[in-house]
Amino acid sequence: MRKLLGICCVLAVLLLTGCCTKHEWKEATCTEPKHCVKCGEIEGEPLGHDFQKATCTTGIHCRRCGMGMLDGQALGHTWTPRTLDKPKTCSVCGETEGEPISCTKYDLPVLSKEVDSMRFTPESIICGKNGEDRIYIYDYDEKLINTIDIATDESCAWSQCVIRWGLTETETAIVTTCIDSSNDCKICMYNARGEKTGEAHTTVVLPEGEENIKPYNLCASRYVSFYPSSYDGNASVNPLILVDVQENCLADPNMEFDFETFVNRNISSCQDAPIIANQYAFIRARDGRYGYLNKRYSYTEALYQDATNFNSAGYALVSNDGKSYDLIDLDLNVVGTACVEGDKAHWEGDTVFVVRKDGVYTYYSFK
Numbered sequence: 001m002r003k004l005l006g007i008c009c010v011l012a013v014l015l016l017t018g019c020c021t022k023h024e025w026k027e028a029t030c031t032e033p034k035h036c037v038k039c040g041e042i043e044g045e046p047l048g049h050d051f052q053k054a055t056c057t058t059g060i061h062c063r064r065c066g067m068g069m070l071d072g073q074a075l076g077h078t079w080t081p082r083t084l085d086k087p088k089t090c091s092v093c094g095e096t097e098g099e100p101i102s103c104t105k106y107d108l109p110v111l112s113k114e115v116d117s118m119r120f121t122p123e124s125i126i127c128g129k130n131g132e133d134r135i136y137i138y139d140y141d142e143k144l145i146n147t148i149d150i151a152t153d154e155s156c157a158w159s160q161c162v163i164r165w166g167l168t169e170t171e172t173a174i175v176t177t178c179i180d181s182s183n184d185c186k187i188c189m190y191n192a193r194g195e196k197t198g199e200a201h202t203t204v205v206l207p208e209g210e211e212n213i214k215p216y217n218l219c220a221s222r223y224v225s226f227y228p229s230s231y232d233g234n235a236s237v238n239p240l241i242l243v244d245v246q247e248n249c250l251a252d253p254n255m256e257f258d259f260e261t262f263v264n265r266n267i268s269s270c271q272d273a274p275i276i277a278n279q280y281a282f283i284r285a286r287d288g289r290y291g292y293l294n295k296r297y298s299y300t301e302a303l304y305q306d307a308t309n310f311n312s313a314g315y316a317l318v319s320n321d322g323k324s325y326d327l328i329d330l331d332l333n334v335v336g337t338a339c340v341e342g343d344k345a346h347w348e349g350d351t352v353f354v355v356r357k358d359g360v361y362t363y364y365s366f367k
Contacts, residue, residue, distance in 0.1 A: 031065075078090055172246075187241070204240055223245065225243070289305060292332070302318075305321065306325075311366065315351075343356060
C-alpha cells in the first residue's frame with residue numbers, strides 16, 4: 001500500500017510540474033530558444049539573426065531563416081564590357097551575360113580582284129568597278145545576285161551613285177541620279193539586294209559656272225542631299241536635290257531643318273558620319289591624327305595616329321603606332337588589344353572594316 005502511495009505521489013508531482021519523462025527537443029532558431037515541444041521547457045536563448053551583406057542579386061538577409069531587411073535591396077551587377085576574349089562580366093560576382101565579341105575575317109579573293117570598291121550591308125556586298133556606270137551586288141559567298149545600271153539611257157549626260165552604310169535589310173541602300181543634257185534628273189532608290197524601292201524625277205538648275213552636282217551621303221540619317229560640285233559644306237546652304245530614303249521620294253530642298261537633322265553631313269573637320277546614336281563625330285585633327293568629337297559636349301574625346309568610324313555594332317579600330325589596331329567600344333574602352341595588324345583602316349559599312357597591310361586589303365567584321 002505504501003509503495004502504491006509513493007508512485008501516486010511521484011505521478012502527481014510530474015503532472016503538477018508539467019515535466020516530461022523524455023523531452024522532445026526542437027532546436028533553437030533565430031527567434032526562438034531550444035524548447036521541448038511536449039512540455040514547453042526552454043533551454044538556452046534564441047540564436048538571433050545572422051545577416052548576410054547584400055550581393056549583386058540579393059539584399060541583406062539572414063543566412064539561417066532568410067528574413068530580409070526592410071531596406072535590403074540587391075546591389076545589382078557591376079558589368080565590365082564584353083571583349084574579344086570574354087563575354088560581358090560582373091566584376092563583383094563573376095556572373096557573365098551573352099557571348100564575347102565575334103571577329104570574322106573575309107578574304108574575298110574573287111571580289112578583291114574583280115571590283116575596285118566594296119560597301120557592306122547585313123545581307124550583301126555592294127561593289128563598283130572604275131570606269132563603269134554599273135553597281136554589282138554580291139552575297140557573302142561572292143555570288144553575284146544583282147546589277148544596277150546608274151546611267152539608265154543614252155541621253156544621260158552624267159550620273160551619280162550614293163551607297164548608304166549601316167543599314168537594315170529593309171532600308172534603301174543605294175540612290176542613283178541620272179541627269180540628261182536638258183537637266184532632267186531621274187532618281188532611283190534600291191534596297192541592299194538591288195531591288196528598286198522608289199523612283200522620282202525633277203529638274204536640276206545648276207548655278208552659273210557649275211557643271212555638275214555631288215552627293216552627300218548622310219549615312220544613318222533620313223536624307224541624301226545633292227549640292228553643286230563646288231559646295232564647301234556650309235550648313236546654311238540648301239541642297240539642289242533632297243531625297244527622303246525613308247519614304248523613298250523627293251523632299252523639299254528648301255525645307256527648314258536644324259543641325260541635328262543633318263548632323264551626318266561632312267562639314268568642318270568631320271570626316272564621316274557616326275552610325276550609333278549620334279554620340280560622336282569622327283574627326284581629323286589639324287596635326288593629322290584621328291579621333292572622336294563628343295557631340296553633346298563639343299570636345300574631342302581621344303586622338304589616335306589612325307582610327308575608323310564606329311561600325312553598326314558600336315565598335316571602332318584605333319591605332320597608336322600605325323602597325324596594329326585595338327578595338328574600342330562606344331565608351332572608348334579597349335575591348336580587343338592588337339587584334340588586327342595593318343597600316344591603314346576604314347569602316348566599310350555594317351560591321352565590317354577594311355585593313356591595309358603591305359598593300360594588301362583584308363576585311364574584318366566585329367559584332
